[in-house]
Amino acid sequence: MKSAVENLNPTRVRLTVEVPFEELKSNLDAAYKKINQQVTVPGFRKGKIPARVIDQRFGRGAVLEEAVNDALPGLYQSAVEEGELNPLGQPEVDITELKDNELLAFTAEVDVRPKIEIPDYSGIEVTVEAAEVSDEDVDKAVEQLRERFASTSVVERAAAEGDVVKIDLEAKVDGEVLDDGVANGVDYTIGSGELLDGIDDAVTGLEAGATATFTSELKGGSAAGKEAEVKVDVTSVSARELPELDDDFAQLASEFDTLDELREDSRKRLGQSKKYEQATEAQEKVLDELIGLAEIPVPEKLLEDEVNTRKHNLINHQLAQMGIDLAAYLKMQDKSEEDFDAELKEQAEKGIKTQFLLDELVNTEKLNVSQEELTEHLMRRAQSSGMSPDQFAQAVVEGGQVPMLVGEVARGKALAVVVEAATVKDSNGEVVDLDDEDETAETVAADAEASDDTEVASAEAEADKPEGDKPETDKA
Numbered sequence: 001m002k003s004a005v006e007n008l009n010p011t012r013v014r015l016t017v018e019v020p021f022e023e024l025k026s027n028l029d030a031a032y033k034k035i036n037q038q039v040t041v042p043g044f045r046k047g048k049i050p051a052r053v054i055d056q057r058f059g060r061g062a063v064l065e066e067a068v069n070d071a072l073p074g075l076y077q078s079a080v081e082e083g084e085l086n087p088l089g090q091p092e093v094d095i096t097e098l099k100d101n102e103l104l105a106f107t108a109e110v111d112v113r114p115k116i117e118i119p120d121y122s123g124i125e126v127t128v129e130a131a132e133v134s135d136e137d138v139d140k141a142v143e144q145l146r147e148r149f150a151s152t153s154v155v156e157r158a159a160a161e162g163d164v165v166k167i168d169l170e171a172k173v174d175g176e177v178l179d180d181g182v183a184n185g186v187d188y189t190i191g192s193g194e195l196l197d198g199i200d201d202a203v204t205g206l207e208a209g210a211t212a213t214f215t216s217e218l219k220g221g222s223a224a225g226k227e228a229e230v231k232v233d234v235t236s237v238s239a240r241e242l243p244e245l246d247d248d249f250a251q252l253a254s255e256f257d258t259l260d261e262l263r264e265d266s267r268k269r270l271g272q273s274k275k276y277e278q279a280t281e282a283q284e285k286v287l288d289e290l291i292g293l294a295e296i297p298v299p300e301k302l303l304e305d306e307v308n309t310r311k312h313n314l315i316n317h318q319l320a321q322m323g324i325d326l327a328a329y330l331k332m333q334d335k336s337e338e339d340f341d342a343e344l345k346e347q348a349e350k351g352i353k354t355q356f357l358l359d360e361l362v363n364t365e366k367l368n369v370s371q372e373e374l375t376e377h378l379m380r381r382a383q384s385s386g387m388s389p390d391q392f393a394q395a396v397v398e399g400g401q402v403p404m405l406v407g408e409v410a411r412g413k414a415l416a417v418v419v420e421a422a423t424v425k426d427s428n429g430e431v432v433d434l435d436d437e438d439e440t441a442e443t444v445a446a447d448a449e450a451s452d453d454t455e456v457a458s459a460e461a462e463a464d465k466p467e468g469d470k471p472e473t474d475k476a
Helices: 021-038 051-058 060-082 135-148 199-203 247-253 259-293 300-322 326-333 337-365 371-385 389-398 402-421 437-448 456-463
Strands: 002-009 012-020 087-099 103-112 125-128 151-154 164-173 176-189 211-217 227-241 423-426
Touching: 002 060, 012 021, 012 060, 021 051, 021 060, 021 103, 051 060, 060 087, 060 103, 087 300, 125 259, 135 247, 135 259, 176 227, 199 211, 199 227, 247 259, 259 337, 259 402, 259 423, 259 437, 300 326, 300 337, 326 337, 337 402, 337 437, 371 389, 371 402, 389 402, 402 437
Parallel strands: 125 423
Antiparallel strands: 002 012, 012 103, 087 103, 151 227, 164 176, 164 227, 211 227
């Protein structure tokens, strides 16, 4: 077999392959055997029909077609290995010449990983927010905890801001009550903004047994995005009472004996949270700078597939669960569909570039993933998915996603290498020392990458399928 590689552009190649006919002998034998099992010819036992009879009765062309289809995946894979290519997805194959007992020639066009030169990233410098915790931050955290321990008691007066009202709701659109527009016994805190726009003004000043109507744009359900006439019946009004901020409250709401100890613990927790946010911000900005320094071509087909998959997932999973369609979502976001598509394409392109670049860094820096690192990453992913580690691990193994997780960890380590070499300062001009940057780098790298269904790893897995799993090629 002879093969040659032609670079059509930085991300696509054309393979030209010529195969002497003698190399197809095993495929021809297999084709005759397969046809033998599928057909019957009077005078011959099933499976014992001579090749010349098959040629006469069914045509040599049928045999050649079966043999070529059987041979092409292996021939293509051999040409890929000979050309030292990293294909993405399935090839477009065209048989250019088929001479019986002489020659098979075909071309295969396929997207490939581009060759990327890692830029000098030692000079990257970014600025992040200072991880400072103010007294106001502590006050807010303690007040939120205090809100959780508030008690309520029914009062015989008009409702005011901060009160909890128990209400029944009925929404109409075009004069018709919606099937999903009725809700009874809803507890609502006036001023919380957790229900429909306009409800605070409608219920403020009402006593138990009173009714009001108002108009509001529905945020979810079958009529999401439409104006509705909403009737609200107040069945009770309750005042909220907050506990005193003293040592008794600290003992009630925490494991601490004094309010000062509770406040100090809140300050510590807020500091840790801000440090994590600071590390995440630093890694996101360093990644953006790194991508900006590198020349990273993106295969058009891969980008198109990624955009389509992201859009499909949003519409059919996230928005479907919310009970709204894309038009309603865009209205809520105050975006045109053109702006939305452009934003989606930009995100998808960044995701693909991130994976290309960090994978190249993994190879350049010769970074490996240990079993301990993989286990820790699996535990974090399980926690974020809401599954137990055992359930998540089983799903990963059954779905063949272990290489994907290994890739996530490796790319996180690659990003951490770049962040370590970069200069990170806070808004006060102080150099930031980032702790546990591998863990946050994994999160940043994974968030920036392509979506699960069409990420580059999936495209490569598709290209690496066993021969029997590959689709049939087009024939000339």
